[in-house]
Amino acid sequence: MLALKLENITISFPGLAAPVLRIERLALAAGSQLAVTGPSGSGKSTFVNVVTGLERVAQGRVCWGDTDIAKLPEGARDRWRGQNIGLVMQDFHLFPGLSALENVLLPLRLSGRAGKSAIERGHALLQRVGLSRPDQAIDGMSRGEMQRVALARALLRRPAVLVADEPTASLDAESGALVGDLLIELAGTEGSTLIVVSHDTALTSRLARRLTLAAGRVASDEQIRAQAA
Numbered sequence: 001m002l003a004l005k006l007e008n009i010t011i012s013f014p015g016l017a018a019p020v021l022r023i024e025r026l027a028l029a030a031g032s033q034l035a036v037t038g039p040s041g042s043g044k045s046t047f048v049n050v051v052t053g054l055e056r057v058a059q060g061r062v063c064w065g066d067t068d069i070a071k072l073p074e075g076a077r078d079r080w081r082g083q084n085i086g087l088v089m090q091d092f093h094l095f096p097g098l099s100a101l102e103n104v105l106l107p108l109r110l111s112g113r114a115g116k117s118a119i120e121r122g123h124a125l126l127q128r129v130g131l132s133r134p135d136q137a138i139d140g141m142s143r144g145e146m147q148r149v150a151l152a153r154a155l156l157r158r159p160a161v162l163v164a165d166e167p168t169a170s171l172d173a174e175s176g177a178l179v180g181d182l183l184i185e186l187a188g189t190e191g192s193t194l195i196v197v198s199h200d201t202a203l204t205s206r207l208a209r210r211l212t213l214a215a216g217r218v219a220s221d222e223q224i225r226a227q228a229a
């Protein structure tokens, strides 16, 4: 798990009168769980891109532990992200034609590191998210099952940080609730700091802290419950 410190972040795009994200200071403790919410266009995806290093930050600091990822050149930032961040996206980003297990292992296979222990962990994670057929093709799965495969994949490398961007938005209420349960529980047991961007109040209200963005600014930052052990 890693702690996050943001300082003096300003993200602007040409032709826009105001920055799309402006955060003077934000700290998140290692292992804690943060929900990020706000209306459409308020800067939530930009926030995700900043903290995962997908968006280049020209000024300010984005420190995860002792590493200021804003200072890393692009290749080093990509490697850092691969080693430290597990990403779960709204539309899964899975590969049709591959099985559940092949999808979980793909990032490691691409870097030539899918050894015996990774395969065992892939099997265990699929079991853990309630999928008992690792060889099942992705194409025949329900959307909720696909998101559970994506969650297993995100956790394969024991990421210090798990970031989920609208993980339940394309799921029905029941599948969304199950994915939300697994996300919160597994981030806790795997020891990953968790950031969840979501409009889904059933999900965001279960996280300890809620950051609300409006027009690129922090409109509120509330501790809404004690963090579950």
Ligand SMILES: Nc1ncnc2c1ncn2[C@@H]1O[C@H](COP(=O)(O)OP(=O)(O)OP(=O)(O)O)[C@@H](O)[C@H]1O
Pocket (backbone or CB within 6 Å): 013, 014, 016, 020, 038, 039, 040, 041, 042, 043, 044, 045, 046, 047
């Ligand atoms: N590459 C870009 N160039 C210009 N404007 C951009 C770019 N990326 C984002 N924006 C603008 O920045 C603002 C914030 O966008 P962002 O996607 O972060 O919002 P959001 O809160 O995630 O919205 P949604 O909930 O609709 O996904 C929007 O007005 C968007 O149009």
